[in-house]
Amino acid sequence: MDLTHLIPEFLVFSLAGSSLSIAAYSAFRDRNDDKKLLLVIATCFIMGFLVLFTLTFLTLDNLTSLQYTFALIFYFLIFMAVLGIMGFVIRRLIVDQRSKDDELESAIDIIESSKDGLESFINLLESQKGHK
Amino acid sequence: MEHGLILAIISLTSLITVIILFKLVYRHNPNCNERYGGEIVLFHSDERYKKRVWRFNLIEELRTQKNKGKINENLTLKLIVGEFSENTQEIVKHAANHGFTSITVIAGPNVFCEDRTEIYTILDKYPIVNYFILSERPTKHFMIFNNTHLYVEKPHRHTETRGSVGIKKCNKELLKTYQQAFEKILTLAKPLTKKEVLNQQCYKD
Numbered sequence: 001m002d003l004t005h006l007i008p009e010f011l012v013f014s015l016a017g018s019s020l021s022i023a024a025y026s027a028f029r030d031r032n033d034d035k036k037l038l039l040v041i042a043t044c045f046i047m048g049f050l051v052l053f054t055l056t057f058l059t060l061d062n063l064t065s066l067q068y069t070f071a072l073i074f075y076f077l078i079f080m081a082v083l084g085i086m087g088f089v090i091r092r093l094i095v096d097q098r099s100k101d102d103e104l105e106s107a108i109d110i111i112e113s114s115k116d117g118l119e120s121f122i123n124l125l126e127s128q129k130g131h132k
Numbered sequence: 133m134e135h136g137l138i139l140a141i142i143s144l145t146s147l148i149t150v151i152i153l154f155k156l157v158y159r160h161n162p163n164c165n166e167r168y169g170g171e172i173v174l175f176h177s178d179e180r181y182k183k184r185v186w187r188f189n190l191i192e193e194l195r196t197q198k199n200k201g202k203i204n205e206n207l208t209l210k211l212i213v214g215e216f217s218e219n220t221q222e223i224v225k226h227a228a229n230h231g232f233t234s235i236t237v238i239a240g241p242n243v244f245c246e247d248r249t250e251i252y253t254i255l256d257k258y259p260i261v262n263y264f265i266l267s268e269r270p271t272k273h274f275m276i277f278n279n280t281h282l283y284v285e286k287p288h289r290h291t292e293t294r295g296s297v298g299i300k301k302c303n304k305e306l307l308k309t310y311q312q313a314f315e316k317i318l319t320l321a322k323p324l325t326k327k328e329v330l331n332q333q334c335y336k337d
Binding site (some may be wrong): 033036037039040041044047048051054055058059092093099103104106107108110111113114115117118119121122124125126128129 | 135138142146147149150153154158160164165170172173230267271274284286289295296306309310313317320
């Protein structure tokens with residue numbers, strides 16, 4: 001069996017896989033590590049797509065120069081789209097990381113404000129007890 | 133031949149990228165800070181269920197560790213809350229059912245009227261639960277799980293819920309501050325028996 005026969009199926013699979021996992025990522029409401037897994041899956045698919053895509057480019061032959069130009073434009077556009085998807089994944093990861101850092105900061109704020117007030121509350125109780 | 137080489141390079145790079153992504157991105161990576169603790173989780177005010185589950189899981193985790201012999205001392209739970217409300221009761225009951233041998237609850241002078249019989253039942257059923265009240269409603273609420281883990285609530289009024297923070301493997305210094313505060317407050321608190329609970333002051337709506 002020739003590998004080139006498998007290429008179209010694989011292309012469709014990988015593209016569908018990546019778009020489905022990104023769609024699932026958007027639909028996933030709970031913010032946790034599993035959500036990130038979907039981004040990783042999308043990246044796997046898109047990487048697979050990239051490899052196959054290069055393969056199709058390498059197997060191009062017997063084209064006139066006009067056909068070749070159009071094919072090149074097509075390849076360029078698709079390549080940009082793939083880069084766009086990867087950019088999206090990286091951006092999401094950065095945004096997630098940033099919101100995680102913000103969460104840590106506000107968690108620390110809560111701890112600090114709670115800790116600072118402990119002593120004064122104890123003093124208040126002690127002074128009340130003193131009055132009685 | 134050259135094509136094959138390019139393809140091989142691209143395949144390998146893709147494979148490595150994917151492996152790196154898995155390693156870096158998909159791993160349990162909780163927030164941590166040396167000054168505060170090993171695993172810090174922030175809960176928003178509307179995540180009531182998440183807060184509950186986090187504490188329940190922590191209690192179960194502690195019991196498992198105790199059963200495996202990783203923890204030698206008895207399991208203790210110390211709480212300071214605004215009032216011994218439904219949420220607190222659930223935590224206390226869960227802890228009592230999961231091998232905790234000492235549970236100390238310090239709360240404000242008032243309870244919700246409908247909770248009084250439930251508190252009576254808890255005190256009746258679990259003698260390990262000690263209930264104390266203060267003359268003033270405490271604003272700083274926290275829970276210390278077995279002297280290692282801490283759960284701190286943002287100050288709030290009794291009619292609302294606010295965000296809170298859970299810290300696993302809490303920093304020793306930080307925990308010490310809370311432990312000492314708890315001990316001091318405990319000396320100023322008044323123990324309440326189950327009979328007294330039935331006549332405890334309650335919020336009028």
